[in-house]
Amino acid sequence: MLSLIRGTSSDGTASKNLLENQHLKYCYEYLNDLGAKTIVLESRYIDHDYLEDYAGYYVRCFNRYRRTTSRLHFFSNSFNSTQFKTVILNSPQGRLGKQLDSNYLGFMVLKPLPQTIVGRTCFKTYPDDGNRRHFPTLHKYSSNLFGLPLTVNSLAYQEQDKVVAACATSALWSVFQGSGKIFHHSIPSPVEITKAASLHIPDAGLVPHDARSLHHSGLTPTQIAHGVRSVGMEPYLVGASNEFVIKTTAYAYLKAKIPALLGISLIDESIVGNPQDLGKHAVAITGYSLGHANPIPYNNGILIAASRIDKIYVHDDQIGPFAKMVFSPENRLKTDWMDSTGNRGGVLADPFMLVIPLYHKIRIPYQIVFNKIAEFDVVLDALRVNALMPISTRLEWDIYLTDVNEVKREISKLKLLDKKTKQNALLINMPKYLWRATGIDSGVNKLDVLFDATDIEQGAIVVAIVVYDTALKQYLELLNPIVSIHTQISESVKMLFDKIANPTIFKPFE
Numbered sequence: 001m002l003s004l005i006r007g008t009s010s011d012g013t014a015s016k017n018l019l020e021n022q023h024l025k026y027c028y029e030y031l032n033d034l035g036a037k038t039i040v041l042e043s044r045y046i047d048h049d050y051l052e053d054y055a056g057y058y059v060r061c062f063n064r065y066r067r068t069t070s071r072l073h074f075f076s077n078s079f080n081s082t083q084f085k086t087v088i089l090n091s092p093q094g095r096l097g098k099q100l101d102s103n104y105l106g107f108m109v110l111k112p113l114p115q116t117i118v119g120r121t122c123f124k125t126y127p128d129d130g131n132r133r134h135f136p137t138l139h140k141y142s143s144n145l146f147g148l149p150l151t152v153n154s155l156a157y158q159e160q161d162k163v164v165a166a167c168a169t170s171a172l173w174s175v176f177q178g179s180g181k182i183f184h185h186s187i188p189s190p191v192e193i194t195k196a197a198s199l200h201i202p203d204a205g206l207v208p209h210d211a212r213s214l215h216h217s218g219l220t221p222t223q224i225a226h227g228v229r230s231v232g233m234e235p236y237l238v239g240a241s242n243e244f245v246i247k248t249t250a251y252a253y254l255k256a257k258i259p260a261l262l263g264i265s266l267i268d269e270s271i272v273g274n275p276q277d278l279g280k281h282a283v284a285i286t287g288y289s290l291g292h293a294n295p296i297p298y299n300n301g302i303l304i305a306a307s308r309i310d311k312i313y314v315h316d317d318q319i320g321p322f323a324k325m326v327f328s329p330e331n332r333l334k335t336d337w338m339d340s341t342g343n344r345g346g347v348l349a350d351p352f353m354l355v356i357p358l359y360h361k362i363r364i365p366y367q368i369v370f371n372k373i374a375e376f377d378v379v380l381d382a383l384r385v386n387a388l389m390p391i392s393t394r395l396e397w398d399i400y401l402t403d404v405n406e407v408k409r410e411i412s413k414l415k416l417l418d419k420k421t422k423q424n425a426l427l428i429n430m431p432k433y434l435w436r437a438t439g440i441d442s443g444v445n446k447l448d449v450l451f452d453a454t455d456i457e458q459g460a461i462v463v464a465i466v467v468y469d470t471a472l473k474q475y476l477e478l479l480n481p482i483v484s485i486h487t488q489i490s491e492s493v494k495m496l497f498d499k500i501a502n503p504t505i506f507k508p509f510e
Contacts, residue, residue: 023118023159027108031105033126034076034124034126035076036076037076037078039075040073041072042071042072042145045070045109046069047069047111047120050109050111050119051067052188056189056192057191069109069112071107071108071110071143072107073143074104074105074106076105077099077100077103079100087100087148088148092147093149097149101148101151104152106123106141107143108121116159117159118159125138132289132290133287133288133289133313134287134290135313136254136255137257137258138154141156155177156177157320158173158317167281167318168219168224169193169194169219170317171261171262171282172261173188175260175284175355175357176188176231177259178258178259178286179231179233179258179357183233185233186232193230194219196230197223197226197227198223219282224261225355233360234359234360234362235356235358236365240262240354241331241350241351242331243327245354246262246312247309248306248370249366249367250262250288251288253356253401255401255402260284260355261282262283262354263280263351263352263353264333266348266349268340269346269348270340270346280352281318281349283314283315283316285312285313286315287312287313287322288309288312289309289310289324290308292309293308294308295308295396296308299374300378302397303395304370304398305397305398306399310327312325316335316336319335334349335349361433362401362433363455363457369399369451370399372462372496375490376496377394380439389475390469390471390472390475391441393442395439395446396440396441397437397438398436398438398440400435401435403432404431404433407430408425411426411466412426416468417466421466421467430452435451436448436451437451446467448464448468449462449496467500476497477501479497480500480501484497
């Protein structure tokens with residue numbers, strides 16, 4: 001049972017019934033699942049994002065809205081106000097303070113508005129459930145509660161403010177929380193995102209109401225792209241009507257800690273024979289669940305690790321943080337939206353668009369890398385079937401964006417890799433951003449194909465191929481002369497074999 005400790009006199013926001021608001025209902029259930037025991041209320045808190053929205057809109061209203069908020073802090077252990085005061089007065093950075101930090105579940109800002117009251121919220125995520133749940137986009141958020149330093153790994157969320165933002169704005173704001181950490185760009189407030197996205201005239205026919213810079217009718221894909229460019233990033237837009245495309249593309253960038261914006265159309269099918277179109281919506285993808293034990297073959301049978309995904313976790317400004325969306329038949333996603341009968345599960349989402357903000361030097365898209373690996377995989381598996389490769393099963397490919405530091409950090413830890421291969425992999429020059437395609441046989445990494453993510457499509461984008469299995473490497477080197485003259489094998493695959501047989505060698509004295 002949650003108990004509330006008031007830090008200072010309330011400014012009125014926290015006196016609202018926590019169960020009157022659907023977002024707060026969701027958060028209440030979420031925190032109970034995490035084992036929350038105690039809430040500490042911090043009143044008259046100044047929140048940067050709300051202050052920007054206040055200065056940009058609310059301060060000019062006839063009605064007087066407060067510029068301060070309340071902030072709730074959640075803990076998984078029980079304590080009372082006397083015990084809490086003892087900690088902050090005597091040892092905020094001592095043993096008791098560290099104990100509170102270890103039990104810290106995060107915080108929620110409550111805005112002094114009539115309806116959309118959930119501001120910046122950072123919650124701890126659910127446990128990984130045996131490595132099933134993955135939240136790569138998390139980073140550390142720090143808060144200071146009356147001198148008590150607290151931290152939580154999360155990705156910030158907030159409820160849609162229908163006055164100064166639209167659902168796409170809220171989703172972009174959460175996406176920027178992740179991409180800003182990776183690419184070091186500014187993270188604008190919702191009102192700043194909406195203004196930047198709305199500087200340009202909306203696409204004709206796509207916005208049903210007016211084209212004012214502050215409207216609640218939503219942002220068009222063009223405006224979303226302008227919003228991404230306003231922080232110095234380049235928008236990578238992908239048509240996402242295919243389940244395989246959604247899983248593999250989102251996964252590839254999520255593993256690089258970059259959240260993705262997903263555009264969806266919502267349909268309420270709770271009443272049989274009378275589906276209701278609820279319109280378009282946008283959410284921020286923050287994580288995924290690898291719920292399938294085995295990868296699902298695609299097209300010519302290629303096995304991609306991302307196909308194991310059975311659900312994604314999203315920041316949905318109409319539900320709450322880390323809400324699940326489950327893949328269902330007919331390329332649809334089951335949502336946690338309330339349907340017309342007042343239950344969850346009757347509202348389905350038809351995805352149509354992915355938007356990923358990228359550093360402008362990341363030029364090679366996921367699809368190019370996938371196509372090259374798919375060609376390579378067909379040849380490798382044909383060799384395996386004909387007993388020309390020391391591989392027990394068809395390789396499973398784990399394809400994702402990464403950086404040179406991460407790759408070399410992992411290679412440096414490998415103890416079984418032969419000294420020459422390890423030295424070449426660690427000492428050759430590589431670009432900062434790489435595409436990594438790891439071939440896996442029965443859970444064991446056999447090889448890595450590293451692509452230059454900053455090159456042009458016509459360039460020689462393969463940086464290196466690191467083969468971890470000595471026997472496999474010998475087979476691939478011996479097969480290279482045969483592959484090089486085979487008329488039915490593409491030049492792209494021949495180049496990969498040649499890269500294995502004739503790797504770039506580190507020459508320290510040149």
